[in-house]
Amino acid sequence: MDGLNWNDVRDLARRVAQGEPLLLTAVTRSILLRVAPQVGIAPGNAERALQSGATAEELLQEVSRRISNGSRRLSRTLADVERCRVAGDIDGARQLLNDVLAVEVVPHYQDILRANLAALDDES
Structure with a gap:
């Protein structure tokens, strides 16, 4: 590619x-x-x-x-995930990422979302 x-x-x-x-x-x-x-x-x-x-x-x-649209959605989601993460709500952060991953069609943005999910899994 x-x-x-x-x-x-x-x-x-x-x-x-x-x-x-x-x-x-x-x-x-x-x-x-x-x-x-x-x-x-x-x-x-x-x-x-x-x-x-x-x-x-x-x-x-x-x-x-x-x-x-994907860029805006990704930026908003990552900011919201960080707020959840800082507040200790790892499950909420994971849910936000999964919700956006369910609708995102751009492979690059999907990869970023998956990487953030993996990072959350490493924290838990």
Whole structure:
């Protein structure tokens, strides 16, 4: 898997949101095909989405949404987990992580949640 440099997809999404048309260049296709699996979108689904400008734009929006929503959800959860942990509520912290893990689709964020679960298990 390529590195998780999502700045190119964020920049592309920002430009499209500002009204720039999404051009299906080799670079654009490469960005979306690289990042889609990194956010839990099957490569075949990404390939199909790149067959038209409208579906490619939907793919870009979904990739961008998963990155930003997952990041916010992860940040909030880790802050809440730390508050629980400091208060001695390891079970509550574990439940928060499990609840978010049940809905998170971005593999990188799932890995972070699992690592935090393992750290809690090491504390108990």
